[in-house]
Amino acid sequence: MxxxxxxxxxxxxxxxxxxxxxxxxxxxxxxxxYRWVECNEGNAERYSVYLPNDGESYEINYFLTDVLDKEELSEEALEEFGEISCEDSAFEWIQEHYDDGASLHPEKKEHFIRENTMxxxxxxxxxxxxxxxxxxxxxxxxxxxxxxxxxxxxxxxxxxxxxxxxxxxxxxxxxxx
Known part of the structure; x- marks a missing residue:
């Protein structure tokens, strides 16, 4: 056959x-x-921070735990770092001690179909x-x-x-x- x-x-x-x-x-x-997309504040599942000095955007908790080199921080910055309790206080800390041009972006997870798959x-x-x-x-x-x-x-x-x-x-x- x-x-x-x-x-x-x-x-x-x-x-x-x-x-x-x-x-x-x-x-x-x-x-x-799935991918993360920018959304309205009320629909946010997480927040990302854009750092113009680095030209990078990071999920805010990932930035604070895995990207930020805490050994390079002053004692004052480290002390205030310990007081971070939410996205707003994290964002304020980032603007004050890391990048004053930083911007905060609410994001939600979105399902999508990958192109060129059939x-x-x-x-x-x-x-x-x-x-x-x-x-x-x-x-x-x-x-x-x-x-x-x-x-x-x-x-x-x-x-x-x-x-x-x-x-x-x-x-x-x-x-x-």
Whole structure:
């Protein structure tokens, strides 16, 4: 049997047996992930601080615990550092002792679909995430979508799901072995 026909039969079996993730046909999978985006103060899940002197932006708690070199601080700055109790007091401390041009930005986590990802099977999407994990956050996941009002995609997937590939045996396409 032609290797292409074997491939199509295996793909057909996988398409017909995989979970549909509650998504209508014709379905395909992408990579879903999360990113932090700026938002209104009332919707903030965290705060980031932009430091113009460094040209960098950091999640505020990460900056205070992992980036800031406390050994370079004066005794007064260290004493006041110990009094930080919230984002506002942290921001004030940063402006006074580290970068007076600093700005505070409220952020929330947002789900999004990664560009340039499209898979016919959920297993292939999972394997892609595993093999390319360094391009994604730890929260990357398969995400099922419907090719809504895409008649050619719908027809192709229907053919792949329903065609009797064994009927090709003995034809010019797939001669008898």
């Amino acid at each position: 032609s290797t292409d026909i074997v491939f199509l039969k295996e793909l057909q079996a996988e398409l017909n047996s995989q979970d549909n993730d509650s998504q209508a046909a014709p379905r395909f999978w992408t990579v879903g992930d 898979f016919l099977t959920k297993a292939e999407a999972k394997q892609h995430i595993k093999s390319n994990h360094y391009h994604y956050t730890d929260e990357a996941h398969t995400y099922a979508m419907t090719a809504w009002r895409a008649p050619k995609v719908e027809r192709l997937l229907k053919i792949l799901s329903e065609f009797d590939f064994d009927s090709l045996r003995g034809s010019a396409i797939l001669p008898t072995e």
